[in-house]
């Protein structure tokens with residue numbers, strides 16, 4: 001395969017949708033190899049316990065290093081990238097997806113409860129690259145949904161995964177801006193018209209229109225993404241006096 005992805009979870013069935021649709025096709029075509037592992041296979045007790053109460057008190061449970069350590073020793077080779085989804089990580093962005101799409105093996109460690117004993121990653125970092133990464137500023141119940149989102153964003157950038165190679169080059173963020181609105185037939189629907197410029201044949205004009213729309217939308221919804229020279233001029237209207 002071009003990329004091998006391993007995911008460790010206590011709910012490996014949760015990850016099965018990753019074998020559907022375009023990711024499933026990438027697996028069939030031999031581009032993606034997906035290995036899912038049940039963390040409980042590395043437990044040693046009859047209860048198959050993966051968690052314990054936190055040192056220093058506090059609510060919830062913490063996942064045990066004595067289970068995660070041997071599991072990662074086995075499923076995460078030295079040349080893989082180990083990714084730990086956590087709301088306390090650095091934000092995952094399109095740039096992260098682009099970097100990861102050039103990796104040959106990524107292993108994701110899905111936490112549950114209050115997360116995983118930190119020593120698991122301090123120990124793993126002695127031999128592999130470890131990245132603690134957040135899907136966004138909100139808290140999920142477990143790492144699985146975050147991993148599915150990160151894997152989709154990453155794998156769709158690999159050649160041969162999308163039908164049309166150009167389609168991801170026009171997406172939001174690929175040039176740093178949001179993509180503008182899209183339209184298809186019919187030209188008028190429920191009294192709403194497709195912008196006339198898109199119905200004509202002037203491709204240069206259409207490209208300019210798309211750039212304008214992209215800038216306008218980014219200015220309105222995500223001004224933080226705009227380079228300073230494209231920001232609206234500062235408000236000089238001195239209403240305070």
Ligand code: SAM
Pocket residue numbers: 085086087088109110111112113114115116133134135136137138139140141142143144146
């Ligand atoms: N105690 C942790 C904290 O406050 O940082 C939250 C743990 S959360 C309830 C349980 C698991 O969900 C985490 O170990 C992580 O795998 C996953 N998770 C939750 N929110 C996430 C996010 N924004 N990005 C990535 N993973 C997340």
